[in-house]
Amino acid sequence: MTAQVDEALLRSLTPSVLGILVRRGADFAAAEDAVQDALVEAVRVWPADPPRDAKGWLVSVAWRRFLDATRSDAARRRREDLVDEEPAPGPAPAVDDTLQLYFLCAHPSLTPSSAVALTLRAVGGLTTRQIAQAYLVPEATMAQRISRAKRTVSGVRFDQPGDVATVLRVLYLVFNEGYSGDVDLAAEAIRLTRQLAATIDHPEVAGLLALMLLHHARRATRTAPDGSLVPLAEQDRSRWDTTSIAEGVEILQAALARDRLGEFQAQAAIAALHADAPTAEETDWIQIVEWYDELARLTDSPIVRLNRAVAIGEADGPRAGLAALAALNDSLPRHTAVAAHLHERDGDLATATRLYAEAAQKAPNLAERDHLTRQAARLNARRYR
Amino acid sequence: MAKYLLLKHYRGAPAPVNDVPMDQWTPEEISAHVQYMNDFAARLEGTGEFVDGQALAAEGMFVRYDGEGRPPVTDGPFAETKDLIAGWMVIDVDSYERAIELAGELSAAPGAGGKPIHEWLEVRPFLAAPPTITQ
Numbered sequence: 001m002t003a004q005v006d007e008a009l010l011r012s013l014t015p016s017v018l019g020i021l022v023r024r025g026a027d028f029a030a031a032e033d034a035v036q037d038a039l040v041e042a043v044r045v046w047p048a049d050p051p052r053d054a055k056g057w058l059v060s061v062a063w064r065r066f067l068d069a070t071r072s073d074a075a076r077r078r079r080e081d082l083v084d085e086e087p088a089p090g091p092a093p094a095v096d097d098t099l100q101l102y103f104l105c106a107h108p109s110l111t112p113s114s115a116v117a118l119t120l121r122a123v124g125g126l127t128t129r130q131i132a133q134a135y136l137v138p139e140a141t142m143a144q145r146i147s148r149a150k151r152t153v154s155g156v157r158f159d160q161p162g163d164v165a166t167v168l169r170v171l172y173l174v175f176n177e178g179y180s181g182d183v184d185l186a187a188e189a190i191r192l193t194r195q196l197a198a199t200i201d202h203p204e205v206a207g208l209l210a211l212m213l214l215h216h217a218r219r220a221t222r223t224a225p226d227g228s229l230v231p232l233a234e235q236d237r238s239r240w241d242t243t244s245i246a247e248g249v250e251i252l253q254a255a256l257a258r259d260r261l262g263e264f265q266a267q268a269a270i271a272a273l274h275a276d277a278p279t280a281e282e283t284d285w286i287q288i289v290e291w292y293d294e295l296a297r298l299t300d301s302p303i304v305r306l307n308r309a310v311a312i313g314e315a316d317g318p319r320a321g322l323a324a325l326a327a328l329n330d331s332l333p334r335h336t337a338v339a340a341h342l343h344e345r346d347g348d349l350a351t352a353t354r355l356y357a358e359a360a361q362k363a364p365n366l367a368e369r370d371h372l373t374r375q376a377a378r379l380n381a382r383r384y385r
Numbered sequence: 386m387a388k389y390l391l392l393k394h395y396r397g398a399p400a401p402v403n404d405v406p407m408d409q410w411t412p413e414e415i416s417a418h419v420q421y422m423n424d425f426a427a428r429l430e431g432t433g434e435f436v437d438g439q440a441l442a443a444e445g446m447f448v449r450y451d452g453e454g455r456p457p458v459t460d461g462p463f464a465e466t467k468d469l470i471a472g473w474m475v476i477d478v479d480s481y482e483r484a485i486e487l488a489g490e491l492s493a494a495p496g497a498g499g500k501p502i503h504e505w506l507e508v509r510p511f512l513a514a515p516p517t518i519t520q
Contacts (some may be wrong), residue, residue: 349386
């Protein structure tokens with residue numbers, strides 16, 4: 001076989017090629033289909049016949065596809081050909097519409113799952129099949145989700161300024177989905193956030209990128225070979241990715257220096273403090289509690305208050321953690337698991353065992369349920385020995 | 386973005402409002418019911434929320450391991466089994482509220498007299514993959 005196509009290059013060009021088609025007057029939905037066709041064609045043709053100007057090649061093939069599709073559409077409907085075929089394919093304009101595409105694909109009129117799917121396809125250049133596999137749904141379902149999303153945003157003006165916060169929420173969702181199927185969604189989220197950071201100078205974009213890099217650095221140590229969860233305190237820190245940590249910390253420091261704090265910068269600061277501790281015992285929990293106070297002020301999220309209670313338990317002892325926990329609604333996800341952990345540290349093994357078992361029943365995912373069941377079993381074995 | 390299983394029971398769920406066994410419906414009522422189920426699945430595919438749907442035969446066997454080198458032991462079917470699954474649909478939706486809304490619509494499938502059955506469907510969330518960011 002001939003050389004492989006540089007898929008990273010191909011996918012990084014996707015948003016600007018799409019932007020050019022839209023600037024030339026193609027409607028977003030049709031342009032997006034045409035760009036997908038061009039990407040498929042590139043994968044087929046490039047190995048034997050690599051273009052000198054990759055972007056120019058994609059633009060002209062996509063534009064041709066767009067015209068063909070529009071013509072046959074028009075013919076089928078026996079309508080006049082409404083397409084203005086000018087300007088002819090030529091040098092790409094200097095303006096980069098990548099940022100506009102991010103805004104459009106995260107438009108507030110879209111549901112979170114549609115925004116995620118559309119972003120991965122139109123900005124990320126993934127195929128519908130890849131996105132369907134990543135989210136474990138049939139390809140037909142994902143195709144419908146994407147075409148509905150395109151219809152939803154069809155009336156939105158392309159050059160309308162958007163809200164960075166909505167884009168960040170979408171990228172955060174992609175990252176947090178983690179790893180399932182053939183596509184590494186966490187790595188893809190980092191790539192897309194990095195690309196966004198290159199097109200807009202915004203401390204929260206930097207904060208999210210730092211947060212992702214700092215968490216990604218620990219990925220190899222978060223699960224044991226058998227798939228079971230390894231808690232932060234028990235992870236093998238020598239296997240954390242120091243390059244990723246260094247990059248995350250540098251990006252975060254530059255963002256924090258601008259004194260426009262936001263929730264992603266605060267979350268990244270907490271992740272950086274964990275990354276910075278040579279051992280779990282040396283973690284600076286006092287600073288972490290302070291960052292949780294900032295986060296609580298910024299978001300007022302009950303999940304943040306729950307995590308803050310954990311940090312207080314480490315900084316000021318389990319009794320203080322339990323007192324902080326008592327102020328929270330016990331129907332919060334993971335509330336029982338946190339209570340179990342704090343009671344164990346407080347030496348109340350009977351209560352801890354009961355709560356671990358109860359928390360396992362309520363766990364939102366299999367790995368956490370198994371982990372909590374194992375904690376209950378561990379304490380049971382110790383108590384009845 | 387979470388998956389839910391909508392479970393339909395032959396037995397084991399509370400009695401529906403329109404509680405007439407299917408074999409006492411008219412053929413047209415059965416056709417209308419099947420059509421409703423198909424339309425529902427097609428509509429969910431259209432909204433990008435459909436994952437899978439299957440119907441199960443009422444009769445099944447219990448099977449268990451019986452030791453090295455021995456064939457598995459089979460038992461049943463048990464007529465007295467309290468809980469009997471009739472079929473399922475898996476949906477992938479944005480929220481718990483949406484899952485409940487869709488289950489409510491599916492439960493409105495027509496039965497005897499062309500009236501909604503109001504049958505009880507069980508809604509069970511999937512245990513998903515753990516999120517990347519937890520603390």
